[in-house]
Amino acid sequence: MKKYIIIISSILILTVAGLFIWNYLSSFRDVIFSINEPGLSVDIYNKDETKIASLSDTKTTLTLRDGGYYYQVNSDKMDKNRQNFSVNKSVLEVIINPDYSSNYLADLLSSQKDEIIKIIKDTYPSIINNYNITNGQLFSKGEWFGAIIERKTPTGDISDPYKVIMNKQDGKWLIIHYPEIVATKYNFPEVPINILDKINNL
């Protein structure tokens, strides 16, 4: 009888241990990291902020356990904010395609600002003199531009700020839709939602 108890207990212990080992091993997956910006190096961190890898090749495969991670790029040209991602059975590829940094975008804008303002003024010649164009910024990789257009008012009066959004296509800046008080995915369906959010917060 004692012998049977020992056998059954051993089987149970082995089964439970086996399940734990299987569960642990099956939580690891091969994740492909694709870097879309040539020459960019990227550090991968786990949720405990421990660096677990540095990547510079355009495609790298890492074996990672399910969970939360983030990456940071090593380039002054790119946005260095941490980008969170998670690894699970439905996420097997992480595409690293960071936006340009705000400083780099500001430098880019300085050489294009006059051209952009001229396009806005030429598009609305009859009314634009009554408005100020402010807070102009480039977004993403410099292909999106947003600014506020606000009516000049006597001191104390308030007016509605309009959002103008432009897109660079084939080297030319285009106003893709007339300025609106609020930029939404309905009146600017061509614009990515993250760009709309940034422009609404200008």
Added chain:
Amino acid sequence: MTRKLFILLISFSIILFIGSYFAAQYLNQKDKIEVTISVVPQDSKITINGKLLQSNKIYLQSGKYMISVIKDGYFEYRKLQEVNSIDNQISTSLNQKPEKTIGQLTLSNDYNLATNIYPIIKHLPYDSFLVKIAYSPSSTLSLFSIDITAYEGYRKIAVDKIKNWGYNPADFDIKFLKYENPFKL
């Protein structure tokens, strides 16, 4: 001997059962017309003289029958139909009912359904001295829009109000009433 008798009885019962089934079918179809009913949407409920059909084929004697086709979200089709050896095909497409407006949903038991999909409804209508925010009267679950009525300079305040409630204005189809966009050429 007993075993043989048993097998014989079982076989006889099976034959009798199958025979009865086909006989009943024959009697049911005898002197009747095969009527085929095709409806769109296909999963509509079809009743003939109040009896629910299990298939789209039925055997009927010549005469007039009340055909009814129903499905949720569609107008009922109801017709007194003459059935004879020539008119033995019935086909119809149900017309879809207009979608309930958010206003109708919020006044009914579907309030939770509407607020689960558009939680902002809980804040609407919002009416302050300078700003009015409401869902558009024509809003439905598939086409939701927000109407803002505000004086110049306060329209942004209305948009900020939506932000303060914890929603992203970029996600909504926002229309400003009593307003003309000066940049709309």
